[in-house]
Amino acid sequence: MNPLPKHIAIIMDGNGRWAQNLNLPRIDGHKKGIDAVEEITMAARDLGVCYLTLYAFSDENWDRPAEEVVALMDLLVKFLKLKKQKLINNGIRFQTIGDNDRLPKYVQEAIAEEEEATRQCDKMTLIVALSYGARTEICRAVEKIIKQGLKEISPEIFSSFLDTYGIPDPDLLIRTSGELRVSNFLLWQIAYSEFYFLDMLWPDFGKSDLMKAIEDYKKRERRFGKTGEQL
Numbered sequence: 001m002n003p004l005p006k007h008i009a010i011i012m013d014g015n016g017r018w019a020q021n022l023n024l025p026r027i028d029g030h031k032k033g034i035d036a037v038e039e040i041t042m043a044a045r046d047l048g049v050c051y052l053t054l055y056a057f058s059d060e061n062w063d064r065p066a067e068e069v070v071a072l073m074d075l076l077v078k079f080l081k082l083k084k085q086k087l088i089n090n091g092i093r094f095q096t097i098g099d100n101d102r103l104p105k106y107v108q109e110a111i112a113e114e115e116e117a118t119r120q121c122d123k124m125t126l127i128v129a130l131s132y133g134a135r136t137e138i139c140r141a142v143e144k145i146i147k148q149g150l151k152e153i154s155p156e157i158f159s160s161f162l163d164t165y166g167i168p169d170p171d172l173l174i175r176t177s178g179e180l181r182v183s184n185f186l187l188w189q190i191a192y193s194e195f196y197f198l199d200m201l202w203p204d205f206g207k208s209d210l211m212k213a214i215e216d217y218k219k220r221e222r223r224f225g226k227t228g229e230q231l
């Protein structure tokens with residue numbers, strides 16, 4: 001049996017379909033999705049997970065209708081302000097990955113404030129991928145490497161230029177909503193992650209579903225390229 005995953009990454013998909021199924025506007029799906037974010041964050045922390053990364057807004061999501069983009073930004077900022085004390089009380093550090101510079105000023109400020117307020121928290125780190133795409137993350141890393149004039153690169157050196165520097169690679173990647181793809185999420189970091197896909201839509205995903213995913217993960221044989229006999 002594998003121990004509890006240290007780092008779980010989640011592609012939270014299906015908010016729009018959840019709302020459409022109930023004849024509600026898409027944004028209501030995102031609002032319900034925020035409730036799931038809170039439940040899963042607390043559940044992961046209580047279970048003893050060290051890092052939880054949530055894919056909240058991709059590089060490609062900038063192409064959604066402007067009112068949906070604004071609503072998502074507003075929801076995130078509202079979540080940060082409303083839940084700051086809860087994060088602190090529960091020892092949850094907040095961080096983001098992605099291209100911060102593309103975010104509106106008020107979002108950047110709310111993020112900086114939350115990161116600062118939770119800096120000393122050490123029970124779990126909640127990492128929100130915001131304006132994030134793995135390909136642009138890799139390009140930004142390469143630009144930094146060129147600027148520093150490095151001539152020799154190893155996987156460890158390269159990793160240290162990514163947004164996830166200092167964060168161990170995800171052990172488990174979960175995607176809700178039945179889509180079987182990784183959609184430009186942590187492409188470098190998931191090289192040896194275990195994948196868990198389920199049909200449920202993100203707003204319906206709760207603690208018991210997270211526990212099922214973890215139980216499934218624990219039974220997997222992680223060989224990292226070795227033979228079963230070598231383990």
Ligand code: FPP
Nearest residue numbers: 012013014015016017033034037056076079
């Ligand atoms: C995917 O559903 C979900 C998103 C693009 C946004 C997820 C964001 C949140 C739940 C809010 C994030 C906030 C915090 C605090 C982390 P979709 O709209 O692509 O659904 P669909 O595929 O059914 O249309």
